[in-house]
Amino acid sequence: MQGPNGTGDGSGGNSGDELVRLRHKIDAIDSQLHDLLMQRTELAVAVGAAKAAKQPLTGDSPAEGAKFIRPAREAKILRRLTARHQGKLPKSVVVRMWREMISALLQVEGPFAVAVYAPASQPGFWDVARDHYGSRVKLLTFSRVDRALSAVMDGSATVAVLPFPREDETGPWWRRLVGSAQLPHVIARLPFGDPGNQRNPDLQALVVGRTPTEPTDRDHSLLVLETAEPVSRSTFRQALAGVGLTTSFIHGGRDQLEADLNLAEVAGYIDGHDPRLGLVASALGKGARLHSIGSYAEPLTKEELADEPSGH
Numbered sequence: 296m297q298g299p300n301g302t303g304d305g306s307g308g309n310s311g312d313e314l315v316r317l318r319h320k321i322d323a324i325d326s327q328l329h330d331l332l333m334q335r336t337e338l339a340v341a342v343g344a345a346k347a348a349k350q351p352l353t354g355d356s357p358a359e360g361a362k363f364i365r366p367a368r369e370a371k372i373l374r375r376l377t378a379r380h381q382g383k384l385p386k387s388v389v390v391r392m393w394r395e396m397i398s399a400l401l402q403v404e405g406p407f408a409v410a411v412y413a414p415a416s417q418p419g420f421w422d423v424a425r426d427h428y429g430s431r432v433k434l435l436t437f438s439r440v441d442r443a444l445s446a447v448m449d450g451s452a453t454v455a456v457l458p459f460p461r462e463d464e465t466g467p468w469w470r471r472l473v474g475s476a477q478l479p480h481v482i483a484r485l486p487f488g489d490p491g492n493q494r495n496p497d498l499q500a501l502v503v504g505r506t507p508t509e510p511t512d513r514d515h516s517l518l519v520l521e522t523a524e525p526v527s528r529s530t531f532r533q534a535l536a537g538v539g540l541t542t543s544f545i546h547g548g549r550d551q552l553e554a555d556l557n558l559a560e561v562a563g564y565i566d567g568h569d570p571r572l573g574l575v576a577s578a579l580g581k582g583a584r585l586h587s588i589g590s591y592a593e594p595l596t597k598e599e600l601a602d603e604p605s606g607h
C-alpha cells in the first residue's frame with residue numbers, strides 16, 4: 296500500500312505499519328502450519344503403530360521399512376494436492392515440501408534406507424532419490440546397478456532407485472525379479488514431480504522394494520513373458536490386447552522376441568494374482584508364462600504440474 300510519504304518502499308510511515316501487520320499474519324500462519332505439522336506427525340506415529348500391530352517389527356533392519364511404506368497412498372496424496380492447488384507457489388514446490396515431510400514421517404514409523412545406482416560419472420540418480428526420499432534419508436550409493444538391487448534383496452536397503460529399463464541392455468536388472476513372489480518388485484517410478492534443478496533432469500528411474508503394491512486410479516504394470524521358444528512381438532502385443540491391455544513398450548528382439556524373458560509395460564494395475572496373466576499365457580501357448588514384476592503410480596504430468604502465469 297502507498298504510504299502518505301509517497302515512497303511506498305516499506306521504509307516508514309503507513310507502509311511500514313503494513314509490513315509489520317502482514318508479518319504478524321505470516322507469523323500466525325507459521326504457528327498454525329507448525330502445529331498442524333506436529334499433529335500430522337502424531338497421526339503418522341499412530342498409523343505406524345497400526346501397521347506394526349498387523350505386521351510386528353522383527354528388528355531394526357531397513358528391510359522392516361517395507362511394512363510401512365505405501366507408495367500408492369503417497370501418489371494419491373500428491374495428485375489430490377496438486378489438483379486443488381491455487382496461487383503463485385509453484386506446484387513442484389508443494390510436491391517437494393510434501394515429499395520431504397512424507398519421507399521424514401515414514402522414517403518416524405520404522406527403519407528405512409534407500410539404495411541408489413549413482414556412479415561418480417553419473418550422479419544424477421542420487422538427485423532423483425534425494426528429491427523423492429528427502430534430505431535425511433540414509434542413501435546407500437552403488438556404482439553398479441546389480442549391487443543396488445542386491446541391497447534390497449539382502450535387506451540392507453528398503454528400496455532401490457534403479458535406471459528405467461532400456462531396450463537392448465545386456466543383463467537387465469529386471470530379470471532378477473522373475474521367479475518367486477518373495478522377490479522384490481517395482482513399486483514406484485521417479486521423478487514423481489518436476490525434476491527441477493536435478494543434475495540430469497531427463498533421468499527416469501524405477502523403485503524396487505518388497506512392500507505390496509496397491510492400485511491408484513492411474514498405474515502402469517511391468518510384465519515379464521517367459522517362453523522356451525521365441526514369440527513374435529505382434530503376437531505378444533495382441534495377446535495382451537486380447538485381455539484389454541494396452542502395451543506401452545516391449546523390450547526384446549525386433550520382430551521375434553527372444554526365447555527366455557521379455558519385458559512389457561502395460562497401462563493399468565496388475566499384481567501377481569491377476570487372472571489376466573494366466574489368460575495371456577494360455578493364449579500364447581507353448582508353455583508361456585507371464586509374470587507381474589510390479590507396478591507404479593503414474594508420475595504427475597507436465598499438465599498436472601503447470602502453474603498459473605507468474606505475473607511479474
Ligand SMILES: C=C(O[C@@H]1C=C(C(=O)O)C=C[C@H]1O)C(=O)O
Nearest residue numbers: 339342363364365368369397400
Ligand atoms: C502415514 C502413512 O505412512 C507413510 C507416510 C505417509 C504420509 O506421511 O502421508 C503416506 C504413506 C506411507 O508411506 C500412511 O500409510 O498413511
